């Protein structure tokens with residue numbers, strides 16, 4: 541079972557991008573722990589989002605919470621440098637998109653950031669075999685990457701259990717993050733399978749409070765109750 545405090549990480553993919561700074565401030569004020577920042581390049585995935593200047597703009601706006609950058613790009617190293625300079629806190633990338641996984645991880649760690657690998661639903665965990673001592677987090681995609689609003693793929697539950705076993709065997713405090721189709725109804729089951737960090741995009745951002753459009757505390761509260769908190 542996860543030993544680390546659970547964290548809720550809203551994916552800004554589903555935020556109102558015309559009011560991004562405000563949206564990020566609002567979810568953090570409503571109880572989110574960090575921000576999940578989805579970078580898509582229309583090459584590794586068939587969609588295009590935002591890059592390092594937007595991350596820097598959030599820092600300049602005054603956001604001090606961790607910004608967890610998920611690179612869905614190929615190649616990865618140049619953008620790693622850009623996001624280090626832009627104020628990212630964590631950077632994860634897909635191992636099959638990196639020419640040299642060990643080097644890409646080292647670029648992130650040597651800059652003092654947390655680093656990790658991301659696994660698509662059909663990407664095997666064996667990519668971890670020789671870098672388990674170098675990752676601070678493992679991100680399991682529970683949808684195929686590229687779009688928000690998809691349904692959680694059920695076989696991710698078994699993969700989460702396998703990833704949890706690997707983490708426990710390593711004896712290290714590696715975070716196990718899950719991304720795609722997470723909501724207040726399934727978060728408890730996902731946590732029981734071993735996850736401790738929960739990315740939520742559409743289920744969170746669509747649940748603005750009707751009486752106060754700047755508050756997301758109802759849905760974040762429901763997620764925490766789902767986690768037994």
Ligand SMILES: O=C(CO)[C@H](O)[C@H](O)COP(=O)(O)O
Nearest residue numbers: 685686688689720721741742
């Ligand atoms: O990485 C992603 C897509 O590639 C998104 O972070 C993920 O899908 C979250 O969105 P939702 O909670 O709406 O499923």
